[in-house]
Amino acid sequence: MQKYFIAPEQFGEQHIQITGSDAHHIVNVMRAKPGATVIVSDGASREAKAMIERCENGAVEARIVELLAADREPAVLVSVAQSLPKGDKMELIIQKCTEIGAARFIPFVSERTIVQYDQKKEAKRLERWGKIAKEAAEQSHRNRVPAIDSTVSWKALTEHYSEYDLVLLCYEDEVGTLLRDVLEPFHRTFHSKAQQSQQEARILVIIGPEGGFSLREVEAAVEAGARCVSLGRRILRAETAGMAACTCIMYQFGELGGV
Amino acid sequence: MQKYFIAPEQFGEQHIQITGSDAHHIVNVMRAKPGATVIVSDGASREAKAMIERCENGAVEARIVELLAADREPAVLVSVAQSLPKGDKMELIIQKCTEIGAARFIPFVSERTIVQYDQKKEAKRLERWGKIAKEAAEQSHRNRVPAIDSTVSWKALTEHYSEYDLVLLCYEDEVGTLLRDVLEPFHRTFHSKAQQSQQEARILVIIGPEGGFSLREVEAAVEAGARCVSLGRRILRAETAGMAACTCIMYQFGELGGV
Known part of the structure; x- marks a missing residue:
């Protein structure tokens, strides 16, 4: 599953928003449709699996389906x-x-x-x-x-x-x-x-x-x-x-x- | 010092000959002149430091000045x-x-x-x-x-x-x-x-x-x-x-x- 880093303010309680080149990547490179899932991270403590709901005007909206706790950073x-x-x-x-x-x-x-x-x-x-x-x-x-x-x-x-x-x-x-x-x-x-x-x-x-x-x-x-x-x-x-x-x-x- | 692999038959007792793309590299890329030294190896047991004597017709002739015994192959x-x-x-x-x-x-x-x-x-x-x-x-x-x-x-x-x-x-x-x-x-x-x-x-x-x-x-x-x-x-x-x-x-x- 593809992972994207998003700004903390785009990481909501239940929904997340992906914009810019990442949204372009989802829509035009991965050719993902509503229903597809991605992994999103705020680059700090929050990481989640999210299901795409809408791809409109260069922005992708997705619903959080699972919060992830995987720590892949080295000690x-x-x-x-x-x-x-x-x-x-x-x-x-x-x-x-x-x-x-x-x-x-x-x-x-x-x-x-x-x-x-x-x-x-x-x-x-x-x-x-x-x-x-x-x-x-x-x-x-x-x-x-x-x-x-x-x-x-x-x-x-x-x-x-x-x-x-x-x-x-x-x-x-x-x-x-x-x-x-x-x-x-x-x-x-x-x-x-x-x-x-x-x-x-x-x-x-x-x-x-x-x-x-x-x-x-x-x-x-x-x-x-x-x-x-x-x-x-x-x-x-x-x-x-x-x-x-x-x-x-x-x-x-x-x-x-x-x- | 630049190293070159040469064919065993080009590796003589006192002289070595470098031809092909390696000779081209010495003459046109390294722009080496007679007097410059290179390291040559036959890809097996012999390795030597050699001083360039002649660069002619796409071939480089060099004289062996020191036999080297450096083994850099992993065990x-x-x-x-x-x-x-x-x-x-x-x-x-x-x-x-x-x-x-x-x-x-x-x-x-x-x-x-x-x-x-x-x-x-x-x-x-x-x-x-x-x-x-x-x-x-x-x-x-x-x-x-x-x-x-x-x-x-x-x-x-x-x-x-x-x-x-x-x-x-x-x-x-x-x-x-x-x-x-x-x-x-x-x-x-x-x-x-x-x-x-x-x-x-x-x-x-x-x-x-x-x-x-x-x-x-x-x-x-x-x-x-x-x-x-x-x-x-x-x-x-x-x-x-x-x-x-x-x-x-x-x-x-x-x-x-x-x-």
């Missing part, structure tokens, strides 16, 4: 900080990491970022990325749409490390410390603490540009508290590293085919 | 059986799973495969997929290029289960058994056995089409020895499931950021 909040990659790779990263379970995306510019950052295009780009995150969250039946931050500098990113319980810098030249060397003990320690506090682990994963990080950047990151980790002996493309790291974290935390 | 052989997906998604699956470390791809047709399988296009498609696997293996500095099988039927796939130590069917409707429930004990048992035999674990991962498997297909697979596993609470797109499963297996076996 670990993974933020993916990604140096702006070439072409439309950021779209692939956002789509795939949203399915896998990422909570937030932070694009950044570092020394070797190839793409010329264009402030004027920022609003349009954020809108497009937000749309991709929303669609991927709907498709994978998530309860929340990941947030997408404005592009920041390497320095600004560093200043936000303190908001996280763990900061992982995926570094091609790291050989001593593998991702699991850090992730496993962190998970163990956090898990035993979390049983008292019910808090979700907040992890920041940092992925560099095609040309990697400069030594100066790595030193500054470590100084600020980041842990350098290797993703193994095969060199992953910039857009693959984020998906792989996200997947490993979810697996370690029992959130992707794990317990 | 687990993961074959990805993928129901033919729509559009060019198979290309993304092959590219990403090759980077992650897959050993082999087996496209198949099952009941709900949406794509119309066209036997006449098979040769062309295999050539294209092979090229993508080769480029991804070069990019990620692997020692081997994954094999890509011809498209098989669901039944034919089932008959090959016995070639593997473990067959995992990623099944959307599976709720009881998560991937890790099967993978962790398998890894533990295999690991202790492998210390005597030095053998690599052979795992087949089966990923269904966009519409999933029919109950009949699942029953036949289980009957033939497959283990149904869930990839968790978020529904992954057909092309994401393979990458995620491959990543989890590599992580579990200490082959992707693990030990």
Whole structure:
């Protein structure tokens, strides 16, 4: 069943209203008729199965037939900080990491970022990325749409490390410390603490540009508290590293085919 | 440094020759001049750093300056059986799973495969997929290029289960058994056995089409020895499931950021 995120004010007691591109999707792509059911979410606590009653003037009205309580959000909040990659790779990263379970995306510019950052295009780009995150969250039946931050500098990113319980810098030249060397003990320690506090682990994963990080950047990151980790002996493309790291974290935390 | 796979007969004692599209890539894309170095591999045991001496008539000649012994192949052989997906998604699956470390791809047709399988296009498609696997293996500095099988039927796939130590069917409707429930004990048992035999674990991962498997297909697979596993609470797109499963297996076996 297709899922749609709607604004909280469109989520009534017994009826819900779907407008905009989602209504277009229901009517013209899914070709749904009155009587068909969809899943709707307000992106926070409410989720329901609803039966379509009317499709008129670009809006779809549906009646709630069942309130759902399925929580499909992982118990670990993974933020993916990604140096702006070439072409439309950021779209692939956002789509795939949203399915896998990422909570937030932070694009950044570092020394070797190839793409010329264009402030004027920022609003349009954020809108497009937000749309991709929303669609991927709907498709994978998530309860929340990941947030997408404005592009920041390497320095600004560093200043936000303190908001996280763990900061992982995926570094091609790291050989001593593998991702699991850090992730496993962190998970163990956090898990035993979390049983008292019910808090979700907040992890920041940092992925560099095609040309990697400069030594100066790595030193500054470590100084600020980041842990350098290797993703193994095969060199992953910039857009693959984020998906792989996200997947490993979810697996370690029992959130992707794990317990 | 860019890596190229060359035919064994082009890999001499002191010199190597690069022809075809790889020579074109060196001359016209990398714009390499005599004196530049590349990494070459015969796709089996030999790998070397070589310095370009001549670029003439579409061929590049280089002198071996250092024999390399880097083994970047995982100690687990993961074959990805993928129901033919729509559009060019198979290309993304092959590219990403090759980077992650897959050993082999087996496209198949099952009941709900949406794509119309066209036997006449098979040769062309295999050539294209092979090229993508080769480029991804070069990019990620692997020692081997994954094999890509011809498209098989669901039944034919089932008959090959016995070639593997473990067959995992990623099944959307599976709720009881998560991937890790099967993978962790398998890894533990295999690991202790492998210390005597030095053998690599052979795992087949089966990923269904966009519409999933029919109950009949699942029953036949289980009957033939497959283990149904869930990839968790978020529904992954057909092309994401393979990458995620491959990543989890590599992580579990200490082959992707693990030990």
